[in-house]
Amino acid sequence: MSGISRREILRAGAVGSALLAGQAIASPLGGPRMMPASMDRDVFAAALKDLRAIVGVDWVFADETSTASYKKSFIPDPLGQHIPSGAVAPASVEEVQAILKVANRYKLPLWPVSTGKNMGYGMATPASSGQMILDLKRMNKIIHVDAELGTALVEPGVTYQDMHDYLEAHNLPYWLDVPTVGPIVSMLGNTLERGVGYTPYGDHFFFQCGMEVVLADGSILKTGMGSVKDSTTWQAFKWGYGPYLDGLFTQSNFGVVTKLGMWLMPKPPAYKAFMVRHPNPEDIAAITDTIRPFRMSNLIPNGVLIMGAAYQLAMFHRRDEFWKEPGSIPDEVVKREAAKRGLGMWNTYFALYGTDEIIGAIEPIVRRAFEASGGEVMTAAEMTGNPWFEHHQTLMRGGMTLEEIGIVRWRGNGGGMVAFAPVAPAKGEEPKGQTALAKEIMGKYNFDYAPAYAVGGRELHHIIFLMFDKSDPEQEKRADACMAEMITRFGEKGWCAYRSAVSTMDLVAQQYGQTNREVNARLKQALDPNHIIAPGKQGIA
Amino acid sequence: MKVAPRRVLPAAIALGLAAMLSMTALRAAQASDAAPPRAPDTIYAKTCGYCHGHNVGPVIRGRALPAEAIEMIVRHGQGAMPAFKPTEISPAELSALAKWIAASKADSKEHGQ
Numbered sequence: 001m002s003g004i005s006r007r008e009i010l011r012a013g014a015v016g017s018a019l020l021a022g023q024a025i026a027s028p029l030g031g032p033r034m035m036p037a038s039m040d041r042d043v044f045a046a047a048l049k050d051l052r053a054i055v056g057v058d059w060v061f062a063d064e065t066s067t068a069s070y071k072k073s074f075i076p077d078p079l080g081q082h083i084p085s086g087a088v089a090p091a092s093v094e095e096v097q098a099i100l101k102v103a104n105r106y107k108l109p110l111w112p113v114s115t116g117k118n119m120g121y122g123m124a125t126p127a128s129s130g131q132m133i134l135d136l137k138r139m140n141k142i143i144h145v146d147a148e149l150g151t152a153l154v155e156p157g158v159t160y161q162d163m164h165d166y167l168e169a170h171n172l173p174y175w176l177d178v179p180t181v182g183p184i185v186s187m188l189g190n191t192l193e194r195g196v197g198y199t200p201y202g203d204h205f206f207f208q209c210g211m212e213v214v215l216a217d218g219s220i221l222k223t224g225m226g227s228v229k230d231s232t233t234w235q236a237f238k239w240g241y242g243p244y245l246d247g248l249f250t251q252s253n254f255g256v257v258t259k260l261g262m263w264l265m266p267k268p269p270a271y272k273a274f275m276v277r278h279p280n281p282e283d284i285a286a287i288t289d290t291i292r293p294f295r296m297s298n299l300i301p302n303g304v305l306i307m308g309a310a311y312q313l314a315m316f317h318r319r320d321e322f323w324k325e326p327g328s329i330p331d332e333v334v335k336r337e338a339a340k341r342g343l344g345m346w347n348t349y350f351a352l353y354g355t356d357e358i359i360g361a362i363e364p365i366v367r368r369a370f371e372a373s374g375g376e377v378m379t380a381a382e383m384t385g386n387p388w389f390e391h392h393q394t395l396m397r398g399g400m401t402l403e404e405i406g407i408v409r410w411r412g413n414g415g416g417m418v419a420f421a422p423v424a425p426a427k428g429e430e431p432k433g434q435t436a437l438a439k440e441i442m443g444k445y446n447f448d449y450a451p452a453y454a455v456g457g458r459e460l461h462h463i464i465f466l467m468f469d470k471s472d473p474e475q476e477k478r479a480d481a482c483m484a485e486m487i488t489r490f491g492e493k494g495w496c497a498y499r500s501a502v503s504t505m506d507l508v509a510q511q512y513g514q515t516n517r518e519v520n521a522r523l524k525q526a527l528d529p530n531h532i533i534a535p536g537k538q539g540i541a
Numbered sequence: 542m543k544v545a546p547r548r549v550l551p552a553a554i555a556l557g558l559a560a561m562l563s564m565t566a567l568r569a570a571q572a573s574d575a576a577p578p579r580a581p582d583t584i585y586a587k588t589c590g591y592c593h594g595h596n597v598g599p600v601i602r603g604r605a606l607p608a609e610a611i612e613m614i615v616r617h618g619q620g621a622m623p624a625f626k627p628t629e630i631s632p633a634e635l636s637a638l639a640k641w642i643a644a645s646k647a648d649s650k651e652h653g654q
Contacts, residue, residue, distance in 0.1 A: 058627075059628075061627070066627070068616050068617050068624065069616050069617070069618070069624040069625060069626040069627070070624075070626065071624075072617065072618040072623065072624035074621075087626075089627075089628045115629065116626065117623060119623070123623065123624075124626075135626065135628050137626065137628035137629055138628050140576075157628070161587050165587075183587060183588065183591055184588060184623070184629075315596075315597075316596050316597075387596060400591070401591065402591035402592050402595075402597065403591075403592075403595070403596055403597055405592055405597055405621070405623070406592075406596065406597040408621035409620065409621035413620045413621065414620055414621075415620040415621030415622070471620070
């Protein structure tokens with residue numbers, strides 16, 4: 001354990017602050033200064049001097065104190081393999097170009113982040129220690145919102161909160177689609193990671209339209225219609241002409257994306273949220289088979305969430321309220337505590353959008369199907385005031401909430417969490433098999449299975465949150481080992497992650513095969529021959 | 542797979558000087574674009590208050606918490622709290638926010654965990 005609690009720091013005030021600073025220096029992150037790999041100290045100092053000349057002395061961070069914010073992450077990193085050497089924060093595309101010139105000159109690896117709030121996957125930390133964070137948060141302009149087309153063009157630092165405030169201030173009839181931690185997360189960053197949300201616009205990359213990319217050599221690519229002289233269609237038409245390039249710059253290190261176009265969902269005249277409770281762990285198969293035809297036909301149009309009871313409890317409670325033993329929390333305890341709070345073992349949240357007439361016509365069809373699957377169908381009429389229902393009702397209309405951060409302290413104040421997100425086809429036996437395998441492996445490591453299935457058109461993102469106490473080194477090591485075994489054993493069954501933490505990017509990339517890796521390597525060599533942009537991102541050197 | 546060698550050109554250091562001169566003018570032009578600092582209550586409502594006093598984090602208003610400790614925790618992200626970088630909450634904003642929280646009165650509508 002760390003030996004210094006937050007309570008002690010608060011009580012001690014400035015003295016406590018100094019203790020915490022001292023603790024940081026004494027931690028595995030301290031000691032000799034973290035340096036870019038294979039770079040001499042004087043060369044790094046020269047690179048920093050050049051970077052300061054570009055962005056100003058206030059926006060280069062390279063000492064122990066000023067880089068503290070960039071080191072913070074919830075994921076296990078027992079060997080300290082994801083520690084940045086510093087950060088540089090440009091305010092413009094021109095500064096990004098100038099920084100890339102410096103990086104090429106010194107072979108300085110840069111890890112771009114937008115807001116660095118990639119919560120379950122490593123925050124702002126890089127795939128390998130020593131990389132310098134290219135922090136794009138200062139580029140935070142909402143460049144354009146087209147009130148008629150419902151399109152937006154934003155810079156990396158624009159959060160969902162920023163856009164939410166903009167739409168309200170300008171009284172524009174559009175909704176956002178947010179990830180679970182929308183207020184502090186970049187729209188551009190989440191979309192590039194191919195994150196998901198919970199309205200009908202839940203597949204963020206699907207609703208992206210046009211981007212501006214600074215390539216490693218400083219040239220600027222505008223994708224889609226953006227390169228056409230005097231184009232008026234950059235945010236209106238995704239595909240452009242010739243090969244579709246946007247995908248190359250998502251979950252990738254082929255360039256630095258500095259602008260992103262998005263489509264906004266017209267605010268519907270009516271909206272109704274539903275929650276379906278199922279009582280048993282094995283019900284996941286019936287739930288999946290019930291949802292599939294509705295998602296394929298778009299009768300249920302939104303990004304549906306099937307929330308496991310342990311995940312729901314962890315949002316607002318701590319483990320030791322229910323279970324003090326080291327082994328995984330038993331299903332019967334989870335079921336009992338969930339039931340006390342109006343929750344089932346699985347809680348499926350979906351919504352209908354349109355007019356009262358449309359919703360009135362669809363609701364009985366959907367209700368009958370879910371009731372036939374053994375579920376109880378609930379709405380605001382029964383669930384108003386229930387904090388879980390209210391939370392998901394907010395998410396499914398693109399509202400602002402950070403309540404799911406609560407899961408990070410399930411195992412203790414130290415805070416620790418990493419997500420493993422294998423994809424399953426939307427056929428009942430497959431998620432049932434994934435759930436059984438995850439529970440077996442997590443049980444072996446004494447962790448609690450806390451899942452959320454995010455339902456797409458024909459698949460489910462099975463997001464398994466491994467919650468641990470990062471202030472306990474033994475738990476951190478165990479979490480790291482558990483994650484590696486889950487990735488490996490799921491992979492043996494053909495189930496692979498759609499995204500991964502910085503600590504497992506290479507492991508997951510191996511599962512996608514050698515040809516895939518070689519094509520990525522050839523693209524990387526062509527676009528970034530000095531490998532200065534995010535080496536190791538998604539396993540691409 | 543090919544991996545580029547990480548060698549550094551000795552002449553590279555000198556080449557940086559020309560870029561430095563042109564960037565100074567660029568930075569001066571951008572300085573006027575910088576947004577004014579946001580008020581503490583705005584930052585609290587749009588960042589802190591989503592967790593603190595709202596089921597997730599502990600209540601922090603009305604407790605006379607030391608401002609220095611608040612600043613330290615915001616930057617380090619103690620425990621289950623994310624860290625907030627100087628690009629998200631500027632040093633001037635954080636200083637004012639910490640003092641504001643330290644001096645704030647309790648809000649009976651808030652509830653913590």
